[in-house]
Amino acid sequence: MIRPQWEWALDDAEGRRLEAPVTPVFTAQYDAEQWLGEHWRELAGVGAVRARLLHDGTQATPAVELRVP
Template identity: 70%
Template sequence: MIRPRWEWSLVDAEGQAAPAAPSPVFTTQYDAEQWLGEQWRELAATGVAVVRLLHDGTQATPSIELPAP
């Protein structure tokens, strides 16, 4: 059985891939969202401005702008 893959696309203020470490891959949307809830401050501090939740490589939710630290 192939499990769905959820991961975050991390983007900087210029619209490029952020220099932060890549998002882990999750098997549920809930786990991915919980991780973001725990990590968003650290991500924003490392230059991440926008996050996009991807489901098997396709954007699954609207983009989320992270507030500046």
């Protein structure tokens, strides 16, 4: 059985994909979104300004801006 894979691609201010940090791979969209909700401040703190949710390698939702108010 092949399980769907959901993961976050993190971009810097120039729009380049960050190699680190690497996000976990999830089997459900809900779990991926919940994880981002818990960790977005930490990701923003290391230079991520945008997160894109990928489903089996294809962007599945609009990008999420990671801005600390």
